[in-house]
């Protein structure tokens with residue numbers, strides 16, 4: 001059995017290297033911030049003068065959606 005040059009695991013068909021924990025955490029944080037920013041920008045697009053005071057709600061909602069999507073994509 002060949003071994004993977006990156007992670008030294010068994011190089012089976014469709015092998016994927018296990019990702020390092022620190023990287024996964026950093027990635028999750030990045031997605032959370034990106035989602036929050038996206039939610040806030042979306043709110044700005046629909047409510048440019050912040051009439052609804054929904055900034056925090058939009059940021060939290062965007063973060064939650066981003067986390068949910070990454071969970072789904074990761075399986």
Ligand SMILES: [Zn+2]
Pocket residue numbers: 004005006007008009015016017018
């Ligand atoms: Zn590997």
